[in-house]
Amino acid sequence: MAGKRMTEADVVDRLRSGMTIGIGGWGSRRKPMSMVRAIVRSDLTDLTVVSYGGPDVGLLCAAGKVKKLVFGFVSLDSIPLDPLFRAARQQGSIEVAEYDEGMVQLGLYAAATRLPFVPTRVGLGSLVATTNPALRTVVDPYGGEEFIAMPPLELDAALVHMNRADEKGNAQFLGPDPYFDDLFCAAAEDAYVSCEQIVPTEDLTKAAHPVTVRISRMLVTGVVEAPHGAHFTSCVPDYDRDEAFQRLYVEAAGDPGRWAAFGDRFLAGGEAEYQREVAALAAEKEA
Amino acid sequence: MAAVGDPTTGDPATGDPTTGDLAAARAAARAADRAEACVIACAEAFRGDGEILASPIGVIPTIAVRLARHTFEPLLLVTDGEACIVEGTWPVGTPAPGPVESWLPYRAVFDVVWRGDRHVMMTPSQIDAYGNANISAIGSHARPKVQLLGARGAPGNTVSHPTSYWVPKHSARVFTPKVDVVAGVGWDNGERAGSAATRYMQLRRVVSNLAAFDWDPKTRRMRLLSVHPGVRVAEVAAATGFDLVVGEDVPVTRPPTAEELRLIREVIDPKGMRYREVPP
Numbered sequence A: 001m002a003g004k005r006m007t008e009a010d011v012v013d014r015l016r017s018g019m020t021i022g023i024g025g026w027g028s029r030r031k032p033m034s035m036v037r038a039i040v041r042s043d044l045t046d047l048t049v050v051s052y053g054g055p056d057v058g059l060l061c062a063a064g065k066v067k068k069l070v071f072g073f074v075s076l077d078s079i080p081l082d083p084l085f086r087a088a089r090q091q092g093s094i095e096v097a098e099y100d101e102g103m104v105q106l107g108l109y110a111a112a113t114r115l116p117f118v119p120t121r122v123g124l125g126s127l128v129a130t131t132n133p134a135l136r137t138v139v140d141p142y143g144g145e146e147f148i149a150m151p152p153l154e155l156d157a158a159l160v161h162m163n164r165a166d167e168k169g170n171a172q173f174l175g176p177d178p179y180f181d182d183l184f185c186a187a188a189e190d191a192y193v194s195c196e197q198i199v200p201t202e203d204l205t206k207a208a209h210p211v212t213v214r215i216s217r218m219l220v221t222g223v224v225e226a227p228h229g230a231h232f233t234s235c236v237p238d239y240d241r242d243e244a245f246q247r248l249y250v251e252a253a254g255d256p257g258r259w260a261a262f263g264d265r266f267l268a269g270g271e272a273e274y275q276r277e278v279a280a281l282a283a284e285k286e287a
Numbered sequence B: 001m002a003a004v005g006d007p008t009t010g011d012p013a014t015g016d017p018t019t020g021d022l023a024a025a026r027a028a029a030r031a032a033d034r035a036e037a038c039v040i041a042c043a044e045a046f047r048g049d050g051e052i053l054a055s056p057i058g059v060i061p062t063i064a065v066r067l068a069r070h071t072f073e074p075l076l077l078v079t080d081g082e083a084c085i086v087e088g089t090w091p092v093g094t095p096a097p098g099p100v101e102s103w104l105p106y107r108a109v110f111d112v113v114w115r116g117d118r119h120v121m122m123t124p125s126q127i128d129a130y131g132n133a134n135i136s137a138i139g140s141h142a143r144p145k146v147q148l149l150g151a152r153g154a155p156g157n158t159v160s161h162p163t164s165y166w167v168p169k170h171s172a173r174v175f176t177p178k179v180d181v182v183a184g185v186g187w188d189n190g191e192r193a194g195s196a197a198t199r200y201m202q203l204r205r206v207v208s209n210l211a212a213f214d215w216d217p218k219t220r221r222m223r224l225l226s227v228h229p230g231v232r233v234a235e236v237a238a239a240t241g242f243d244l245v246v247g248e249d250v251p252v253t254r255p256p257t258a259e260e261l262r263l264i265r266e267v268i269d270p271k272g273m274r275y276r277e278v279p280p
Helices: A006-016 A033-041 A054-060 A083-090 A101-112 A125-129 A180-186 A243-253 A254-265 A271-286 B022-027 B034-045 B057-069 B107-117 B154-162 B187-193 B231-238 B258-268
Strands: A021-025 A047-053 A064-074 A097-098 A118-120 A136-139 A146-152 A155-165 A188-198 A222-223 B053-056 B084-086 B099-103 B118-122 B136-140 B142-145 B162-167 B201-207 B212-215 B223-225
Touching: A006 A033, A006 A188, A021 B136, A033 A054, A033 A155, A033 A188, A033 A271, A047 A054, A047 A101, A054 A064, A054 A083, A054 B107, A064 A083, A064 A222, A064 B107, A083 B142, A097 A125, A101 A118, A101 A146, A101 A180, A101 B154, A118 B136, A118 B201, A136 B231, A146 A243, A155 A180, A155 B162, A243 A254, A254 A271, A254 B223, B034 B057, B034 B118, B034 B201, B034 B212, B034 B258, B053 B057, B057 B118, B057 B258, B107 B136, B107 B154
Parallel strands: A021 A047, A021 A155, A047 A064, A064 A097, A155 A188, A188 A222, B053 B118, B118 B162, B162 B201
Antiparallel strands: A118 A146, A136 A146, B084 B099, B136 B142, B201 B212, B212 B223
């Protein structure tokens, strides 16, 4: 069968302004950052982003790519808040649909299973019910209680980063948590998987249990080999979060002058240039 | 050295040198401070929980849960902060040494939440008399003055299983008449939303650096449960932006036992991270 190898640029070519894009990972963990950076460099705009938010959200907000964010939280984990997301909210530059984080899963599940809604008690009595005007309730036909009807979060595209994949799109996590990456892929019309390394199919399960191959090729449109593609978020066991770089990101984000310099150095060029500058920065610190 | 059996050391049995724990007696020589009182009050929130997942958020709640599990609530389950449930009692701020009991990725956490086998302790930026709690945004939701974390799991936690709150710095800004945004559902909003919301709701406890609280079962308003040693009831009332339910005799938060103090100081928080939340 034909391989699905592509580059980040190929992925961006297949995306359109106005699309709804789901981004895998969790907080500042295993985010498909090389594809996010490619979107930052593109002329895409007016995106609706669905994410268990981390620096993916901050970067896309700061680059003016986000029309609407569907989220439960945005956090950098070791640093609780992302300054670029906060700025976007406080300036009123993005719309939001804020849900309980579990409801995001239910919405993705509804989309993945082609259901019109999933009933849940989650959200009742909270901001979820009062700030999402389109959200409806449904009466339990058996018991009569009123539940929230969580609608499907249908994605035009999903972007996820995994540890390994084959070129057909079977993809594997080797860290502690698959997060919801397979669900993002299943909820999407097209799913693009970046990974640390593309390997022959038989290598996926040589040393790891098949349960780690969480994403099946039937869900996947394209596979991007992106070593260090999750940087500066964690991609355990290949690498931990680059805490020093994350601090640099946060410090730069708090100051327009420094943010411009950060952008010039790290975001203006392509992915190879980004990785080169990250390595150069680490070498400067060693010296 | 303080006399063994001094009331500040709590349980005279564990402090009795004839039972041989000299280290515990020595640790107890320095009376428990406010941060340690907070640890005890937070630990007490989990008393009686049995075999459920305890999810403390913040340093003092984390110390408290490890202490509770090590002593009076041994069946509690705790995670390593990633995706595993782990055994053991280890220092805060260090990786869990294991051993791993079972796997608990985020997806399974949601299942536990919705099944109800969990007690979370969250840190709200605002909380009101009925227990509505805000971790989402200060100001208007449409355009916040200060964007916080987001709703996270608070809406689901509060309608699904026991929920407690930890407030490291008690003030009328935090204990407010009305929260700007309802992330954690309070009794009044739960009741308005109907029985699906309230069926499993259990707002359990609030612990601050001044006192511990629960809710009056009749009025569902926050009730002063105990003040920490050295705190006056009037002081708590003055630092609270709404009227508390206050009984005739407000007890003092129980002091730690000598063994609890030793565990806090030498085993669970030897570096004194608790003082980042409640300075000495």
